[in-house]
Amino acid sequence: xxxxxxxxxxxxxxxxxxxxxxxxxxxxxxxxxxxxxxxxxxxxxxxxxxxxxxxxxxxxxxxxxxxxxxxxxxxxxxxxxxxxxxxxxxxxxxxxxxxxxxxxxxx
Amino acid sequence: xxxxxxxxxxxxxxxxxxxxxxxxxxxxxxxxxxxxxxxxxxxxxxxxxxxxxxxxxxxxxxxxxxxxxxxxxxxxxxxxxxxxxxxxxxxxxxxxxxxxxxxxxxxxxxxxxxxxxxxx
Numbered sequence: 001x002x003x004x005x006x007x008x009x010x011x012x013x014x015x016x017x018x019x020x021x022x023x024x025x026x027x028x029x030x031x032x033x034x035x036x037x038x039x040x041x042x043x044x045x046x047x048x049x050x051x052x053x054x055x056x057x058x059x060x061x062x063x064x065x066x067x068x069x070x071x072x073x074x075x076x077x078x079x080x081x082x083x084x085x086x087x088x089x090x091x092x093x094x095x096x097x098x099x100x101x102x103x104x105x106x107x
Numbered sequence: 108x109x110x111x112x113x114x115x116x117x118x119x120x121x122x123x124x125x126x127x128x129x130x131x132x133x134x135x136x137x138x139x140x141x142x143x144x145x146x147x148x149x150x151x152x153x154x155x156x157x158x159x160x161x162x163x164x165x166x167x168x169x170x171x172x173x174x175x176x177x178x179x180x181x182x183x184x185x186x187x188x189x190x191x192x193x194x195x196x197x198x199x200x201x202x203x204x205x206x207x208x209x210x211x212x213x214x215x216x217x218x219x220x221x222x223x224x225x226x227x
């Protein structure tokens with residue numbers, strides 16, 4: 001199963017609403033997770049099962065979708081949110097694949 | 108709080124074997140709740156899952172790397188290890204160890220990552 005993300009990068013301002021899309025090459029039900037990675041750091045789990053917020057993750061992050069199309073939304077972008085975001089599918093478990101990433105930087 | 112820490116050489120010669128160890132602290136590798144995994148990231152690129160092992164020793168590898176990968180576990184030391192044979196420059200990457208939750212199959216514990224460069 002292949003994952004694509006759009007856009008590959010975006011520029012936004014603090015306070016903006018940001019939406020990132022992840023599309024699977026075939027249906028994966030809700031078996032999708034989202035991660036945030038900052039430069040030089042390991043990825044951090046944000047959302048799993050398409051829409052379940054990981055403990056400790058701010059509520060401005062939300063996820064939605066099922067089947068082949070998924071979105072990660074940041075309702076009001078904060079300075080600490082500038083990072084690269086990856087989706088990960090687990091429907092084809094035990095094979096795990098990640099999307100190519102979406103970089104969010106400062107406008 | 109579970110913590111993971113990678114260790115091993117940062118420089119490996121072409122055709123040799125890359126060897127890394129991940130030490131788990133703050134929890135038992137034998138607890139059964141996690142698959143212990145290796146993931147890599149080529150410079151400036153995305154994430155590539157390498158494979159994982161359960162504390163019992165059962166493994167699963169990325170088919171694209173399967174012929175060169177061995178992951179093992181040492182429960183007495185609370186460690187698991189990666190060996191990648193016949194490396195080339197294309198194996199230069201940051202290597203992460205991570206814990207994948209057995210139920211939801213997501214990675215919620217990560218090591219800090221270690222850069223391995225393949226060069227003569």
